[in-house]
Amino acid sequence: MQLSILSLRSNAFTGGILAQLSNLSSLHVLDLARNCLTGSIPPALGDLKGMVQEQNINHDLFHG
Numbered sequence: 001m002q003l004s005i006l007s008l009r010s011n012a013f014t015g016g017i018l019a020q021l022s023n024l025s026s027l028h029v030l031d032l033a034r035n036c037l038t039g040s041i042p043p044a045l046g047d048l049k050g051m052v053q054e055q056n057i058n059h060d061l062f063h064g
Contacts, residue, residue, distance in 0.1 A: 009034055
């Protein structure tokens with residue numbers, strides 16, 4: 001079984017996004033909206049070939 005949807009919405013997570021999420025090669029949807037995440041989005045997440053549907057990071061405090 002391969003993970004294709006990861007929704008971690010509205011969990012009050014803080015800190016940055018772990019670059020290790022890019023190891024989820026079959027991921028199509030990543031939803032991190034409505035947390036308190038900060039910092040930069042790891043460039044490796046943009047390299048996921050399966051990430052064709054969405055990356056939802058609304059209401060977080062990213063820069064860069």
